[in-house]
Every structure is written in C-alpha cells, then in structure tokens.
Amino acid sequence: MLKRLYIHNYKCLVNFEWRLDGLQSSLLIGKNGSGKSSIADMLTFLRDIGRGENDVSALGREDGFTLSPLSLWNGRRDSCEPMVFELDAELDAVLYSYRLVLDFPKKFQKLRIVEERLSQNGKPSFTREPAKVTIAREGQPDAVLGHDWHSVFLPTFQDASQNAPVLLFKKWLADMVILTPIPFLMTGQPVDRLAPLKRSASNLVDWVVRLQADSEAANQIGDYIREVFPDFKAFAIRKLDRDASYGPEYLFLRFFDEQTSEVPFFLLSDGEKCFFLSALLRASATLEKVSFCFWDEPDCHLATHEVGFFIRALRALSGQSILTSHQLETVRQFPDEATFVLLRDTHLVPTRPPRTLEQLRDAKELKGDLSHALLTGDLYGE
Amino acid sequence: MASNKFRWHLRIFVEDDANRQIVNGFLESFFQRNIPRCIRVLQSSRGWDSTLKAAKQDCAEGGSCRRVLAVIDFDGDANRIRTATVKGQANFYVVGCREEPEKLRQLLQRPGHFSTLGNSLAREYCDNNTSLWPHIVNKKALDSLMQDAKDQHIC
Numbered sequence: 001m002l003k004r005l006y007i008h009n010y011k012c013l014v015n016f017e018w019r020l021d022g023l024q025s026s027l028l029i030g031k032n033g034s035g036k037s038s039i040a041d042m043l044t045f046l047r048d049i050g051r052g053e054n055d056v057s058a059l060g061r062e063d064g065f066t067l068s069p070l071s072l073w074n075g076r077r078d079s080c081e082p083m084v085f086e087l088d089a090e091l092d093a094v095l096y097s098y099r100l101v102l103d104f105p106k107k108f109q110k111l112r113i114v115e116e117r118l119s120q121n122g123k124p125s126f127t128r129e130p131a132k133v134t135i136a137r138e139g140q141p142d143a144v145l146g147h148d149w150h151s152v153f154l155p156t157f158q159d160a161s162q163n164a165p166v167l168l169f170k171k172w173l174a175d176m177v178i179l180t181p182i183p184f185l186m187t188g189q190p191v192d193r194l195a196p197l198k199r200s201a202s203n204l205v206d207w208v209v210r211l212q213a214d215s216e217a218a219n220q221i222g223d224y225i226r227e228v229f230p231d232f233k234a235f236a237i238r239k240l241d242r243d244a245s246y247g248p249e250y251l252f253l254r255f256f257d258e259q260t261s262e263v264p265f266f267l268l269s270d271g272e273k274c275f276f277l278s279a280l281l282r283a284s285a286t287l288e289k290v291s292f293c294f295w296d297e298p299d300c301h302l303a304t305h306e307v308g309f310f311i312r313a314l315r316a317l318s319g320q321s322i323l324t325s326h327q328l329e330t331v332r333q334f335p336d337e338a339t340f341v342l343l344r345d346t347h348l349v350p351t352r353p354p355r356t357l358e359q360l361r362d363a364k365e366l367k368g369d370l371s372h373a374l375l376t377g378d379l380y381g382e
Numbered sequence: 383m384a385s386n387k388f389r390w391h392l393r394i395f396v397e398d399d400a401n402r403q404i405v406n407g408f409l410e411s412f413f414q415r416n417i418p419r420c421i422r423v424l425q426s427s428r429g430w431d432s433t434l435k436a437a438k439q440d441c442a443e444g445g446s447c448r449r450v451l452a453v454i455d456f457d458g459d460a461n462r463i464r465t466a467t468v469k470g471q472a473n474f475y476v477v478g479c480r481e482e483p484e485k486l487r488q489l490l491q492r493p494g495h496f497s498t499l500g501n502s503l504a505r506e507y508c509d510n511n512t513s514l515w516p517h518i519v520n521k522k523a524l525d526s527l528m529q530d531a532k533d534q535h536i537c
Contacts, residue, residue, distance in 0.1 A: 227419060230386075308422065308423070312417055315410075315415070316416050316417075333406065335406065336495065337495045358495065369398065369399065370399050371425070
C-alpha cells in the first residue's frame, strides 16, 4: 500500500509531501494547474522503472511524454536545485522507501541521476551517488560498482534473498495502473497482447485478451458491465467476418441473445468505453491482479446521474485507489478525511502541500456547504 | 442490480455534508463497500425543512417502488421531532441525530470522522448494540425501511 509520496522541483510540485496514512481510497481535488496530473506523471516514471526501464530519458515514453529537463520547476537550467522523487510503500509488512534525485548540469543534454536509494524498513538495500553504487550485503562487506549516471539502477538490482522482497517491490511498481483514459484512442483492436495497459488505455483490448483467458475474470467483467447495461450478454474478440481465416481482430460486445446484436467496441460512446474499462479494473482488482490504481478524472465522460455509482464502485476496489476530479458528485462520494485539496495561488508559485477537507474545516478555511465552496471557487481561494 | 424506477429503489436525502458522510459511512460498512445501485444519496438542499420538503415531494412523485429517507438534524428541538416524524406519507421515512452530528462524533472512543461515525452506527445496528443509537431519532423508521429492503432481497 502506498504510504507517502515526496516530489521536489517537478513542474509545480516543490517540496511537496503527501502522506496517505493507510487510506485505501482517496481523492485529489484542485483547480486546473494545481498539479494533480503531475502526481500521475511521477507515478508513471516509477511504474516504468518497476517495469525495467533504466534510461532516464525514456521514462514515460510509452505514454507519450518523457521526463524532460523542462519539467524542472520553472524550467530553470541555472537552478542548482535537483528534482527529487520519493515513494514509500508497505508490502507484506515491509516498508519500502525509494528515492531518486536528478539534476541537469550545464553542458548536459539530459538529466543526470545524482542519488538513488532503496531501503527496507529503514535498512538500505543499495545507495548510489552519481556513478557509484553501494549494495548492502548481510554478513559481508558492501559491494561497490560503477554505473552510468543517466541510467536508473533499480531495474538492474537483484536481491539474493530467498523471498526476493525487492522483486516484490519492483512488481508492485510495475503493476500500478495509472489512467488518464482517452476513449477516442480505444480502437477495440488488440495490438500487443503482452503490453501493459497504457495511461490512455488505448490498448485496453490487450488487457481484455489477457483477462478473458481467466473464466472467473470474464464472468466478473460481464457482471460489472450488466450493472450499467442490463441487456449486455457477452464480449468476444473475433474477426470482422466470422468465417475469415485471416485479418485483424476486434472486440465485440453482444447485447440481447442474438448473435446479430453484436456491436463493435469502437462504436461505443466515450462514456460507455469508460464503463467497460472500469469493469476490467474492478474484475482485475477483485482477482488481485491490480493492487494500486490512479485514475485521473474518471468522471469526465459520464452522464451526471451515473457519476455517483461509478465512483462508488471505484472506491470499493479491492486494492488501493487514488482518483482526481473536478466534479461535485465525485467529491460527495468521499469522506472529508480522504479528500485532499491542492492549492496553488499563481503560476509563479508552487502548489502547497495537500490538506484534507477535514483539515480545512478545522482551520475554518472551509465554512458551510462544500458544494457552494466548490462551485464558487471559494475552496481554492478564488 | 441496475437502478430502475419500476423496481424497488431508495433515495436518501441528507441535510448537509456531515450527514452525507455519516450516511455514506453507514452504507459502506453495512454493505461491505458494495452499495447496491438501487440506493442513491442526494444532497440537493440546505436546512432540515427544505430537505424534508424536497424529500417528501420526491416521494410523492416517485411511484410505488420508490422509498425516500430524509436524514436531518433535530438539534434537540422537540417540536421538530414531532413535525418531522408524524406519520402521513407512505414509503417516506425520517431519521437523524437528536442533537448535532458533531456532538455524536465526540462519543466515539477515539476522535473520529463523520464516516467512521457512520461505520460505527452500521456495526451497532447489525450487532443490536445501543450505545450510539439512543442519540438517533426515529430508529423505528429505519427498522421498518430495513425490513422492507430485506423483503426485496436488497440486504
């Protein structure tokens, strides 16, 4: 379970610490430009590291963006301040703390790693200065080796212990589902059946292919879809022409009982595609295939009367979930102590550390009705 | 089960943010986080009287499958308790804190949130424990609604 995030000098997040204190489900709110999606960026970089990407300039590339030096706070090359990412996660009663520090010295073309560290329950597994890595070994002297300063060390690091706890941490990072869905890009065609789900969910059908091999998952997906579409019967991946022996395959959804009532996935509306995505996510989480999900604005394509149900279902995920939103109905599904507000006054100042609605109420900075404060912008100091 | 106005469904009108969190906490605990789609929580108006008015109107317009529960603060006002809980409309129920949710929250063993107050109320409801429920007005209405929901296999 994710316990803490620390981000320094990445976009508008400067000395930004977020403690989740064991919350299974939490919500981030804030006006546009307050840094909600930047947190998703940071998690994407760490997810890619977990998946084995060690080239610092390739982090995020699969999702169409990169960890650019321009991401430094205000993009200032003359700044001596490095960019810092820290993440604490508790898995099987072990607290993993990972820290990655990057800078951008003059005459460099890309970011350089100046510090990297992984510890378990406070005990270092490895530490790294720009090009020197020190690996702690139980009962033996530390191992020291050289490493390229543009290359992240964590993907290379292997733990010799029997239970492979570092592997567990890397797997947890790799399995994080981070979503900013773009339904327009969800074509309904499998592309690379082994590829992990992209942030845009454009390759969602690859996920369907993997999940449908498990009949229990397929049944659960069907059950979840029927909550919204009672006439839904089944889904299948097949060629456009049933009798064709070759040609591209597509995802079809069958409504009612007749085979002729099949609808290609790409004909669904944006909102309907999001319902399908949430059904996949819920089935995966129930079967413990997903333990952490960050979904940026899950409600933006949905009909108003569906938002509450949709968010309620995501809150009930078996794993940990973090959502962001601007919608009142979404905010109303969360208790004050699990709703974090990001406040940023202008483009010239960074985002302030997150505070819960409960903390804002206690400090009398939020008075009266939440809907009024949201609709007027009073909540964000407008 | 899909939300369908021709099937049994429940709309819960809450007076304010505190009651909304208590109700959500209650439902999450009672249904172990899988709240059925036939239950919807609404917060459309402010103040106990306008909440009651909106809830009664929604109930009157909703047909025989609709149940409406209004959750309001009674603020220790005996007159309000009499006015709000008077029997007169089928499928309409009212419950709420005898005083204010803030005061009830202080009764929790450790400083709690409104959502945890809702969780505790659900646990006590299931266990027939009566430390918090004496502070709730009209529990009988909730019992009756719960029995109705049980008859419909909702819980």
